[in-house]
Amino acid sequence: MNPLAVRLGPLELRNPILTASGTFGYGLEFTDFVDLSKLGGLCTKGLSLEPHAGNAPPRICETPAGMLNAIGLQNVGVEAFLAEKLPKLRALGATVIANVWGDLEEDYVTVVEALEEAEGLAAVELNISCPNVSRGGMLFGNSPTLTASLVAKVRAATRRPLIVKLSPNAPDLVLSARAARDAGADVLSLINTVVGMAIDPETAKPRISFGTGGLSGPAIKPIAVRMVYQVARALPGVPLMGIGGIARLEDVLEFLAAGASAVQVGTASFRDPGVSGRLVEELATYCIARGATAASLVGRAHAGGRPAAEAGAEG
Amino acid sequence: MRSDHRARHLRTERYALGLFSATFRAPDLASGILPGQFVMLDVPERIRPYLRRAYSVADARPESGEVEFLVKTVGPGTRALEELPEGSEAALLGPLGNSFSVAGLSAGARVAVVAGGIGAAPFPLLYRALGRAGIAADLFLGGRGEKDLAFRRRFDGLVTGETVLATDDGSLGEKGFVTEVFRGRARQTRYTRVYACGPMPMFRALAGVTRELAIEAEFSTEAEMGCGFGACLGCVIPGVEKPFLVSCSEGPILAPEKIAW
Numbered sequence: 001m002n003p004l005a006v007r008l009g010p011l012e013l014r015n016p017i018l019t020a021s022g023t024f025g026y027g028l029e030f031t032d033f034v035d036l037s038k039l040g041g042l043c044t045k046g047l048s049l050e051p052h053a054g055n056a057p058p059r060i061c062e063t064p065a066g067m068l069n070a071i072g073l074q075n076v077g078v079e080a081f082l083a084e085k086l087p088k089l090r091a092l093g094a095t096v097i098a099n100v101w102g103d104l105e106e107d108y109v110t111v112v113e114a115l116e117e118a119e120g121l122a123a124v125e126l127n128i129s130c131p132n133v134s135r136g137g138m139l140f141g142n143s144p145t146l147t148a149s150l151v152a153k154v155r156a157a158t159r160r161p162l163i164v165k166l167s168p169n170a171p172d173l174v175l176s177a178r179a180a181r182d183a184g185a186d187v188l189s190l191i192n193t194v195v196g197m198a199i200d201p202e203t204a205k206p207r208i209s210f211g212t213g214g215l216s217g218p219a220i221k222p223i224a225v226r227m228v229y230q231v232a233r234a235l236p237g238v239p240l241m242g243i244g245g246i247a248r249l250e251d252v253l254e255f256l257a258a259g260a261s262a263v264q265v266g267t268a269s270f271r272d273p274g275v276s277g278r279l280v281e282e283l284a285t286y287c288i289a290r291g292a293t294a295a296s297l298v299g300r301a302h303a304g305g306r307p308a309a310e311a312g313a314e315g
Numbered sequence: 316m317r318s319d320h321r322a323r324h325l326r327t328e329r330y331a332l333g334l335f336s337a338t339f340r341a342p343d344l345a346s347g348i349l350p351g352q353f354v355m356l357d358v359p360e361r362i363r364p365y366l367r368r369a370y371s372v373a374d375a376r377p378e379s380g381e382v383e384f385l386v387k388t389v390g391p392g393t394r395a396l397e398e399l400p401e402g403s404e405a406a407l408l409g410p411l412g413n414s415f416s417v418a419g420l421s422a423g424a425r426v427a428v429v430a431g432g433i434g435a436a437p438f439p440l441l442y443r444a445l446g447r448a449g450i451a452a453d454l455f456l457g458g459r460g461e462k463d464l465a466f467r468r469r470f471d472g473l474v475t476g477e478t479v480l481a482t483d484d485g486s487l488g489e490k491g492f493v494t495e496v497f498r499g500r501a502r503q504t505r506y507t508r509v510y511a512c513g514p515m516p517m518f519r520a521l522a523g524v525t526r527e528l529a530i531e532a533e534f535s536t537e538a539e540m541g542c543g544f545g546a547c548l549g550c551v552i553p554g555v556e557k558p559f560l561v562s563c564s565e566g567p568i569l570a571p572e573k574i575a576w
Contacts, residue, residue, distance in 0.1 A: 023546065023547070025546040029545045030546065032316055033318070054548065057538060057549075057552065059548070059550075060541045063365070064365070065363065065365055069547070069549060071547070071548050074548050269542075270367075270546065271357065271365065271542075272319075272357075273544065274319060
């Protein structure tokens with residue numbers, strides 16, 4: 001038995017370490033640094049119906065313990081993804097989760113329909129939380145009503161496991177999470193980036209051409225841990241993927257303890273492209289040393305906190 | 316193959332205030348890197364700066380395993396490198412990006428290197444390749460004043476042609492923009508190709524000159540990079556045939572006619 005295997009509703013993964021959309025390209029950029037077949041999964045760059053050019057530069061800016069970005073969802077489009085990227089990912093043995101976004105509900109549905117017959121996709125992740133486009137994106141995530149409507153329409157269009165990626169910028173995260181779950185989401189992933197801003201003190205202009213950007217990196221980890229904990233508390237039994245500033249084994253364990261059944265490594269892959277693969281190895285070593293399974297490490301903080309060895313003895 | 320090389324910092328040599336050379340021991344990188352390629356350098360055990368920084372490799376010596384960077388201190392990233400103690404370790408992710416092409420030049424061809432300020436950084440290694448190929452390359456080195464040209468002595472013995480210095484204030488060499496000085500020479504000397512690196516205004520002016528005189532050109536571009544290997548799409552430059560060129564993975568060496576100036 002594989003001690004790292006985790007199950008998130010209908011989604012079975014070989015381990016709980018994935019890579020986050022927007023921080024891992026199409027996976028193929030990382031093959032010199034990570035054996036993709038060793039990861040729990042990889043979430044692609046957000047795919048839209050048509051190729052999308054993204055925002056004008058400058059698009060990124062370093063901040064204390066992280067970065068702001070407003071890439072604007074530049075991507076090759078779903079057709080090119082299916083023709084050029086997915087076959088290579090399959091050949092490499094990657095567990096691929098297609099991240100999907102659109103301006104309108106119909107756009108999401110059309111992309112998901114285009115993906116439906118493709119072989120080699122483990123799940124679909126809906127991005128309803130991107131802060132860097134003028135339409136769609138975060139607008140869906142900020143309203144539980146819009147979230148519910150969109151998720152229900154996509155749910156009807158796919159038999160695949162459906163992940164909905166939530167926004168930390170939503171007025172009430174638990175309401176959004178409940179809306180997504182009730183509309184048919186199998187898994188919730190959280191959090192996307194936190195809207196932020198940086199201004200050049202000399203020119204008094206925003207450092208990013210879009211004005212605002214999404215903050216990521218270790219700077220947002222405590223926010224993300226709190227939100228995972230909060231949703232896990234409010235919606236027990238809903239499988240969660242934790243995202244936000246994960247770079248070390250301690251971060252993985254923290255998110256699992258908060259109630260995530262799996263995690264997505266994000267911005268850390270820019271700075272250290274091999275980090276996700278190493279975290280899989282480190283988690284394996286950790287679990288073997290304690291006789292624990294990864295699944296037994298999930299939600300320990302809600303049980304009042306227990307040592308991993310004790311949790312492992314039950315698992 | 317690209318990998319994250321652990322490298323020992325051997326020495327820092329200062330050329331002027333805020334202009335220095337940092338040399339590391341990284342044998343695999345030293346034997347694998349091509350002129351114009353770069354690395355993403357990580358000074359370990361730090362929270363800020365958070366991201367790595369991109370540095371063109373200035374020179375590489377396979378025989379000693381040394382890799383050298385020419386650096387101008389502009390912010391916290393470059394300052395961390397300037398202050399890195401000798402003997403400490405850094406991580407060099409590379410080699411990244413495409414390279415200057417030396418192929419396709421016939422022996423006896425005359426080419427030019429045009430560098431503005433810290434834009435001199437990638438050229439010692441290119442000069443080694445040009446020297447091996449027996450190609451005469453004139454060096455045009457420009458800056459606002461004499462201090463910006465402090466790296467000129469790094470090219471002693473390397474330049475396979477004439478060296479032309481230019482400063483905006485006339486404190487060293489010819490007075491005026493290096494692009495104008497180059498233009499004057501290029502009307503007399505037929506250059507087959509020009510290799511260039513410098514700030515955006517220099518590139519823009521030089522693109523006009525190379526277009527006017529129909530000289531093939533290779534520009535070493537740089538936009539602020541998040542990852543350095545095409546994943547974050549942060550370092551884009553407006554393109555002609557498509558909306559954006561990704562500086563790190565489609566470049567950093569780009570032909571000026573591909574860029575929307």
